[in-house]
Amino acid sequence: MAEPRYYDIRCVRGEVTHIDIDNGVVESAGISYFDRTVVRALGRRGWGILTLDRADVDSSGRIGELVDAAMHLAAITGDRVDLAPAPHGILPPPPLREDPRDVDLEEKTRLLGEIEAAARLPGVANTRARYTESIDTVRFLDSSGNEGSYEIVRSGFSVLAVAVRNGVMQMGSERDHAITGFNLRGRQDLGRKAGETAVALLDAKLAKGGAIAAVLDPELAGVFAHEAVGHASEGDHVREGASVLKGKIGERIGAEGLAIVDDPSLPEFGFDPMDAEGVAVQRTEIIRDGVLRAFLHNRETLASVGDGVAGHARSEHGAPPLVRMSNTFIENGDATFDEILAECGDGVMLIGSRGGQVDPGRGVFQFNARYGYLIEGGERTQMVRDVSLSGEILSTLHRIALIGNDRRMHPGFCGKGGQSVPVSDGAPHILLENATVGGRGT
């Protein structure tokens, strides 16, 4: 068997706590355990990757066996992969304000129940709240002698309220996830907000589709940055030719003053102490002043594509690393919220996110707001529901007319290649001219 040009091993073990309360009943609450390992070996051409449960990597003999098995797989590959050199290093995770492990399951369940109960307002027919907490212990080693390990604690909750009246059913939902410690105390405000939104939506109009001016709130504008720019800037899409941003470095692709950044070193929900290849994480400015400056990379795509830094490789437990976003955001501009509303005139304001999706090769994205408001004469008026936004990456970014000064970050999860990883997205309020808004109202 040929010797590997390089190999690395990443073990993630830990536990997941979950609680599910549905209409006041504790449906399930408990802890599960996982222990997964990914071994990658670089053969003469491409990667052989072995993923397995409960691997023992403490003896060099065992490591040799695993690497041999990965090399056996690598033998069928034909695409030559090279790895760019990259700095190694590890950041300490932010300190925990309160360690969730110090709170017992009964107390977590009680606190979650309080948030769920707060959503049960008059008109609300169903409430549900869920808590998830994961304690990951990560260990990385590679054939170049790099080693690192860390522990990261992520916890958070979501709360859903369903309101029903005369056959009309609407929902409100809120969530918060953190890497800074236990976050269930005193959060009934979010439960109440979910309930209030659900009830208010019963009287909301269906949004009317068409090309209009749209104000995006910081949460949805963050999803916009993630879907419309983030995915298309991922080095693997660029390397394979599946991104409309390929070959556009140095070109103006968005409005003046627009800056979009991905920063895994930021202590937000998408924080990574080091990336999944053991590389030190750092900030990447994808767009600066409307001009495309860099792509997001792992070592492989950096060597192949260039323009950017490695350190953006991430993976779900037990899955091979992919180029991923972490904390992605639009930098603050200088417009106030009132200026944005006034400039919008007549249009729609979109609030919160129900998710989004992009086809980076075609450069088309779609995402949905949780709800919105009409804007008439620069004033926020009637509530609207089921309103979405779609567009083309290369034209939409030019239509950003104003960028606010009130950036906020929102935690969430991002899916790619069947893997889900924690991320955060953020932005200030932004104004999009001539946006394609979807809705079935007339």
Next chain:
Amino acid sequence: MNGGDLIDRILWEGLRHAEEVEVFFGEGRSVSAEIKHSVIGNAEESRSWCLSIRTIDRGRIGASSTSDPRKWRSCLDAALASGRVANAQEWGGLPKPVDIVSTAPSADPDLIVGADGASTLVGQLLEGAAEHPARVVGGSAELARTDLTIANSSGVRYGMDRTVVSVTLEAIHGQSTGYEFAASPFLTDIDARSVGEQAARLAVHSAGGRDVASGRYDVILSPIAAAQLIGYVLVPALSGRNVKAGRSFLAGRLGEQVLDQDLSIYDDPAARGLGSASWDAEGVPTRRLDFVERGVLRCFAYDLKTAYRYHEESTASAVRSGAEGGVAIGVHNLVVDGRRTAVLGDERAIWVHDVVGAHTANPLSGDFSVELSNPFWMEGGELQEPIRTAMLAGNVFDMLADIGGLGDDTRIVGRVILPSIRFNKQQIIGK
């Protein structure tokens, strides 16, 4: 300790602390080859091992899982601790063993999970794609086999093999993309060459599309597009748990005409599909479940827990979901069926291959607006000129209550088996 001994040990140990114990055990292996730059870029093998334990004591259900056999005792302790936190509910016991006569087609006995098989499939994908001048930007072939065992303290011990063969190909031509896939338990069902050819054809033929003006148009959703909207909206509405919790649009409507009378929807665990199973995730023998017969709502899906709580009967609709391997209500092979039309696209309509953003639909009301992928004008049953880009806005329940016909094409899309569906006078938002 081998799997069988471990199961006996857990059942025995668990019964010292709880009235009932259930063990779900899965051991699997998969091999995949991923396409990069039109050749195999990565080859991956995955070996997985998962143990899920449930304990029931005085109506309190506890659960835990682990991927480390050495942790089985912690896993059992965690399940018991979890049961102490859960609310007690009415409970009529785990199922007792029965002679399961049906053998659902869940596994291909001849499938060899290995790199050579994956490599051959990739070759066929690329050969098909080469028929059109599109560039391949991604794709994969995967072969997988999993052994599943369920055992409980009432004497149930069933085993099942599950295999999956899946291929995908992604092509681009200019700024026009095409994506196709196929998946089945059986290797002989997979025509990888055709998948590659279709993806490349879509990319090439979609190039140079014209805009469409906003308005009402007849629309034909391919099985891929229709399955997404059905999966995100209709499937959750059929869950007995959502119905009883007041989260289903279909609650309280049993016996009513809720969908088009030309539409029947049923779960067929014995069908040849990705969810074929002789028993469900709780060891209840599966059977065909007619949710909607000629448009009339007949039943909802239940697992044991929801059934006992609301005095219904389990419909053997329990599935394992998520990393924690917990039990949830789901479907095995949801079949969408009804009177077929030989040429669905005879009269001019917009044909849609796929949609972007189906998961952002409102699962309660069924309202959605999605971006279209590879839309074409269709007439005389043939694809005509491509449309550049457009959105479709509508309501899944309203649309399924008034369909314009079902095509005579049937394919497996995840856990849904369905044909193309025509919907007349739908709202299109152009650019």
